Amino acid sequence: MALASSARLADLHALPRVRRPRRLHWIGAVVAIALALYLLAGAALTPGFEWRIVGAYLFEPRILQGVWISVVMTAVTMVLSAILGVLVALLRMSSSVALSALARGFIWVFRAVPMLVQLLFWYNLAALFPRLGLGIPGLPPVLSVDANSVITPLTAAVIGLTLHETAYLAEIFRSGFLAVPRGQREAADALGLTPQRTFLRIVLPQALRIIVPTLGNEVISLLKATSLVSVIALSDLLYTVQLIYASNYQTIPLLVVACIWYMVITGLLSLVQSAVEKRLANRAGRPSRRLVLEESES
Amino acid sequence: MSNASLPATIPAVSARGIGKSFHGKRVLDGISLEIEKGQTVCIIGPSGSGKSTFLRCLNRLEIPDEGLSVIDGEPIGYGRRGDHLVELSARGLARQRAHIGMVFQSFNLFPHLTARQNIVEAPRAILGLGREESDARAAELMQRVGLADKLDAYPETLSGGQQQRVAIARALAMQPKVMLFDEPTSALDPEMVDEVLTVIRGLASDGMTMIVVTHEMGFAREVADRVVFMDGGSVVEDGPPREVFTAPRHERTRNFLEKVITKERAAL
Numbered sequence: 001m002a003l004a005s006s007a008r009l010a011d012l013h014a015l016p017r018v019r020r021p022r023r024l025h026w027i028g029a030v031v032a033i034a035l036a037l038y039l040l041a042g043a044a045l046t047p048g049f050e051w052r053i054v055g056a057y058l059f060e061p062r063i064l065q066g067v068w069i070s071v072v073m074t075a076v077t078m079v080l081s082a083i084l085g086v087l088v089a090l091l092r093m094s095s096s097v098a099l100s101a102l103a104r105g106f107i108w109v110f111r112a113v114p115m116l117v118q119l120l121f122w123y124n125l126a127a128l129f130p131r132l133g134l135g136i137p138g139l140p141p142v143l144s145v146d147a148n149s150v151i152t153p154l155t156a157a158v159i160g161l162t163l164h165e166t167a168y169l170a171e172i173f174r175s176g177f178l179a180v181p182r183g184q185r186e187a188a189d190a191l192g193l194t195p196q197r198t199f200l201r202i203v204l205p206q207a208l209r210i211i212v213p214t215l216g217n218e219v220i221s222l223l224k225a226t227s228l229v230s231v232i233a234l235s236d237l238l239y240t241v242q243l244i245y246a247s248n249y250q251t252i253p254l255l256v257v258a259c260i261w262y263m264v265i266t267g268l269l270s271l272v273q274s275a276v277e278k279r280l281a282n283r284a285g286r287p288s289r290r291l292v293l294e295e296s297e298s
Numbered sequence: 299m300s301n302a303s304l305p306a307t308i309p310a311v312s313a314r315g316i317g318k319s320f321h322g323k324r325v326l327d328g329i330s331l332e333i334e335k336g337q338t339v340c341i342i343g344p345s346g347s348g349k350s351t352f353l354r355c356l357n358r359l360e361i362p363d364e365g366l367s368v369i370d371g372e373p374i375g376y377g378r379r380g381d382h383l384v385e386l387s388a389r390g391l392a393r394q395r396a397h398i399g400m401v402f403q404s405f406n407l408f409p410h411l412t413a414r415q416n417i418v419e420a421p422r423a424i425l426g427l428g429r430e431e432s433d434a435r436a437a438e439l440m441q442r443v444g445l446a447d448k449l450d451a452y453p454e455t456l457s458g459g460q461q462q463r464v465a466i467a468r469a470l471a472m473q474p475k476v477m478l479f480d481e482p483t484s485a486l487d488p489e490m491v492d493e494v495l496t497v498i499r500g501l502a503s504d505g506m507t508m509i510v511v512t513h514e515m516g517f518a519r520e521v522a523d524r525v526v527f528m529d530g531g532s533v534v535e536d537g538p539p540r541e542v543f544t545a546p547r548h549e550r551t552r553n554f555l556e557k558v559i560t561k562e563r564a565a566l
Contacts, residue, residue: 186359187406187465191420191472192396195388201419205410 053253066240074223077161085169110167122156123232153234176207216273310335310507315365327531338502340518341511343528349511357398370475399469399477405461407453413464414449417471439467459490479510527551
């Protein structure tokens with residue numbers, strides 16, 4: 001017995017308890033604030049940044065127009081790719097070997113060809129096919145249009161970005177579908193739900209919940225990938241900035257303007273992502289971690 | 299469906315020659331079982347004896363390699379065309395399954411839907427019930443399983459026993475001809491086993507046709523009209539509970555029961 005008496009035990013219970021000093025927190029805070037001040041001061045005092053010029057161009061109509069185009073392109077591409085991505089993921093998981101191979105091939109090609117190369121390729125499509133049409137090779141086409149009139153910088157950009165993004169999203173969706181426990185599908189099957197209903201009401205909502213963080217990441221990457229379209233002379237944010245500094249030589253301040261806008265939009269997207277995650281979590285029905293583990297063991 | 303046109307003597311479930319192998323290992327060795335309407339049959343046996351696989355073959359969650367399961371006169375997974383049975387599409391199979399209720403060991407409630415939404419999903423989608431009608435049915439069923447106050451609860455917030463009772467209500471909402479229970483209490487904490495067994499007992503006395511795969515020997519003895527003992531992928535013994543439990547004809551049944559009952563006694 002370590003305790004000599006019950007009186008000593010009572011003493012122990014009666015002693016006041018003091019919180020352990022969190023020294024590392026304090027040191028960390030001091031270092032972080034010092035670093036932030038140093039960087040801010042550095043940025044403010046470096047003449048090359050030309051903050052007055054940054055301020056003058058930040059809300060310039062041409063810049064705002066560029067921001068708008070970048071945002072719209074991101075949104076349109078994301079919506080199209082999400083729809084196509086689900087379809088490709090479903091094909092990839094199909095029990096038909098031929099369909100699955102088709103989807104695999106699609107994913108392979110469009111993940112393999114670099115974004116930049118693809119954009120140039122689509123933009124120059126007219127060089128390959130001067131006329132675009134529907135028909136069977138060797139017979140006169142049913143419907144035919146001039147490729148140059150259809151493939152504008154905007155359509156080339158949306159086609160290129162969408163195909164690229166679809167290939168990535170297909171794999172993300174597939175991982176989400178696979179993460180839904182098998183028992184969920186079995187329960188739906190046993191109830192007699194049709195495959196379509198099971199997918200739309202049971203599998204898809206649970207898969208989305210699992211992949212929201214990854215999707216958020218993907219939207220942000222896509223926003224920045226849109227800056228690549230500057231190579232095909234589409235006046236997105238980056239291309240607009242390049243046009244302006246090509247005439248006034250204020251390269252650095254204008255790049256800073258572009259960075260600020262990309263950071264603002266990314267910040268807003270992150271907020272949206274947190275809100276969506278929170279909303280899904282509040283509806284309580286997170287697929288329980290325990291269940292997922294049980295399923296993967298069996 | 300075609301219930302009325304069938305003679306009253308046709309069995310509710312008629313499985314013949316059900317065989318199944320996994321990776322070359324024979325799990326079910328040509329099992330045949332007929333079950334009369336209103337009967338409660340308990341299937342017992344050691345783990346790995348093929349009980350669950352057999353149950354899952356009945357509603358084709360598992361596709362048997364051989365044999366056919368006919369429930370309420372319908373060949374499951376097939377449609378009759380002249381003198382042939384032709385395999386059904388997923389949609390056709392879904393239509394047949396709508397009349398066969400199933401309850402799983404791990405409940406498998408849909409975690410993103412409330413108890414009510416879990417229950418009304420299939421009646422709305424398949425039976426075409428309206429919102430009011432299906433909600434009323436959900437409320438009535440939740441009352442029946444003793445969870446009237448949990449209609450709007452998400453599964454995550456319910457105990458295992460409560461989740462399993464919701465799962466039973468969900469299956470009943472389709473007004474099934476037959477209920478299949480796959481070890482409904484095996485994943486439960488001991489103190490919750492009884493609340494689930496009570497619900498199943500109630501169904502038995504209401505005359506529901508049921509097949510219950512279970513490890514609860516006391517329950518089987520009390521509720522079953524018939525007990526089937528399976529081992530190594532075949533039916534070893536099949537008879538009224540009194541016979542199977544007190545005077546088993548086969549050595550293997552005797553060994554199994556001795557082991558299980560000694561364990562149950564030790565637990566008391």
